[in-house]
Amino acid sequence: MNDEITKRKLLDAICHGSIFFSATFVSIGVPIAIFFxxxxxxxxxxxxxxxxxxxxxxxxxxxxxxxxxxxxxxxLLGILGIVTLVMPILAIIKVLSHPNEVYRYPFIFRVL
Known part of the structure; x- marks a missing residue:
């Protein structure tokens, strides 16, 4: 059970932190791969x-x-840059401290 929680924390943190990997399609490919x-x-x-x-x-x-x-x-681009840095960090902190909950970003449109 503890290994499962550790794996969940790691995968969740990688999903939310993938935006820091690259500004290209690589960053979006990581959560897609983890999803599948x-x-x-x-x-x-x-x-x-x-x-x-x-x-x-x-x-x-x-x-x-x-x-x-x-x-x-x-x-607006400056504000977006700050939000792009801060929100994933908050998401990573949340998923590491509460691994049984899904982090929901505020103020976004959910397409998927």
Missing amino acids: ISNDDIVQNNAKEALNFHLNVWVYGIIFGILTVVVIGWP
């Missing part, structure tokens, strides 16, 4: 939540990048 490899519902739900966060960051990045033309996009 794992048969643990909590790990799969955390992988889906991490994927949703990645997709939201990309969509907001594109929108805010377009808004840089009218100058308002620059501060």
